[in-house]
Every structure is written in structure tokens, then in C-alpha cells.
Amino acid sequence: MVTAQLHQLSVVVASRNAVKINAVAAALQRALPGVTQLAVSGADSRSGVADQPFGDAETLRGACNRLLSIQPQQQGSLLVAIEGGVGPVAPLPQGVAELLAWQPRTPINDAPASQAQQLECFAWVVVQAPSGATSHARTASFTLPAAVSQLVLQGLELGDADDAVFGRVKSGHGSGTVGKLTGGLITRQSYYEHAALLALLPLCNPHLYPGFDVSS
Numbered sequence: 001m002v003t004a005q006l007h008q009l010s011v012v013v014a015s016r017n018a019v020k021i022n023a024v025a026a027a028l029q030r031a032l033p034g035v036t037q038l039a040v041s042g043a044d045s046r047s048g049v050a051d052q053p054f055g056d057a058e059t060l061r062g063a064c065n066r067l068l069s070i071q072p073q074q075q076g077s078l079l080v081a082i083e084g085g086v087g088p089v090a091p092l093p094q095g096v097a098e099l100l101a102w103q104p105r106t107p108i109n110d111a112p113a114s115q116a117q118q119l120e121c122f123a124w125v126v127v128q129a130p131s132g133a134t135s136h137a138r139t140a141s142f143t144l145p146a147a148v149s150q151l152v153l154q155g156l157e158l159g160d161a162d163d164a165v166f167g168r169v170k171s172g173h174g175s176g177t178v179g180k181l182t183g184g185l186i187t188r189q190s191y192y193e194h195a196a197l198l199a200l201l202p203l204c205n206p207h208l209y210p211g212f213d214v215s216s
């Protein structure tokens with residue numbers, strides 16, 4: 001990776017959630033170690049989508065809307081938005097599914113057939129350079145436990161479903177669902193950090209991604 005000759009960088013994250021702000025700051029510190037004056041702050045933003053986005057399209061739109069909502073006040077800064085989402089677990093291809101005896105429609109407790117699906121968790125990260133050039137990347141995804149999926153399908157946000165199932169408070173501001181399930185090996189912050197770093201790749205390789213040179 002070739003890093004830009006950057007020493008000073010102002011970054012605004014479209015959220016007040018410390019998990020998101022810290023994930024972006026950690027990704028920048030690793031991706032651009034030459035930046036000695038790094039200012040990362042959070043800003044109020046509006047996603048313009050449901051509090052719990054469902055599917056890639058709505059989740060990515062939420063991240064883009066958050067970024068657009070802070071854009072007018074933050075000229076000259078690098079902008080980053082993260083939106084957490086859930087969606088149906090991708091079905092295995094025909095043929096393979098039978099070989100693995102996979103049961104895609106295993107009902108979650110007594111959920112109606114239309115809701116008999118397992119959900120996965122993921123997030124989208126969108127970055128915009130001061131020039132206006134944008135980049136986006138998705139986190140990895142993981143299957144939610146059936147008990148959590150069921151509550152989300154009933155209308156709860158993932159954070160609230162997680163709190164109810166695991167007996168926690170504001171888990172979305174702590175280690176998150178991924179932190180609980182991995183026993184702290186991957187926290188919500190480190191989970192977002194990887195995707196943030198991937199979304200920042202154009203900034204680290206501006207000679208390969210026109211429009212991302214923020215060193216001048």
C-alpha cells in the first residue's frame with residue numbers, strides 16, 4: 001500500500017456513536033500512519049431510512065444519506081458514514097444446498113412461513129474525500145442467533161433485540177452483537193474498523209484512484 005504524503009487530516013464521522021467514531025479513527029491511524037495531526041470528530045446525521053435498515057440497498061442508502069446530511073457543514077473534511085443493517089442469510093446455490101442437507105426455511109420458533117428466515121448482520125461504510133470522490137465498502141456478515149432474528153423480524157432494532165436476548169443495556173454502544181457472540185474477539189468497533197479501512201483504500205493509493213488525492 002502506498003500512502004499519500006499526508007500530515008494533517010480533518011475527518012468527520014456522521015454519527016455520535018463512539019463505536020463508529022473510534023472505528024474510523026483506528027482505521028485511519030493504521031492506514032495513514034504518516035498523518036501526525038489527525039482530527040476525528042462526530043456529527044449529528046440523519047439516515048432517512050428505517051431505524052433498523054433491512055437489506056443491503058436500504059442500509060447503504062442510510063449510510064449515503066447520513067453522509068449527505070452532514071456535507072453542507074463540513075466542507076474541506078474527509079467524511080465517513082457507517083450504517084448497520086440486517087438482512088436475510090443468502091441461500092446456498094441449488095445442488096450444493098441438497099448436498100449439505102441445508103435447511104433454508106427452518107422456522108424460527110413459531111414464526112409465520114413468510115418470516116421463517118434467519119438474518120445476518122452487516123454494515124456499510126461510505127467515504128467522501130473533499131474533492132467529492134466517494135468510496136464504499138461492506139463489513140463481513142454473520143448469522144444472527146434465531147432468538148435475535150425473531151425479535152428483529154417482529155420490529156425491534158438489532159441493539160434492542162440483542163439487549164433483550166443477552167440481558168444487556170445499549171449493546172450497540174459497546175461491543176455489539178458481534179462482541180457478545182465472539183466472546184470479545186471481534187468487537188463492533190474492530191468489526192467496523194476493517195470495513196472502514198477498506199473504504200479508505202483510495203485515500204491510501206491516490207495514484208490508483210483518481211480524485212482521492214487529499215495531500216495538496
Ligand SMILES: O=P(O)(O)OP(=O)(O)OP(=O)(O)OC[C@H]1O[C@@H](n2cnc3c(O)ncnc32)[C@H](O)[C@@H]1O
Nearest residue numbers: 015017083084157158159162171172176177178188
Ligand atoms: O448513533 P447512530 O450512528 O445512529 O448509531 P446506531 O448504533 O444506532 O446505528 P445504526 O443505524 O448503524 O444501527 C442500526 C441499529 O442496529 C443496531 N446495531 C447494529 N449493529 C449492532 C451490533 O453489532 N450490536 C448491537 N446493535 C447493533 C444499532 O444499535 C441500531 O439499533
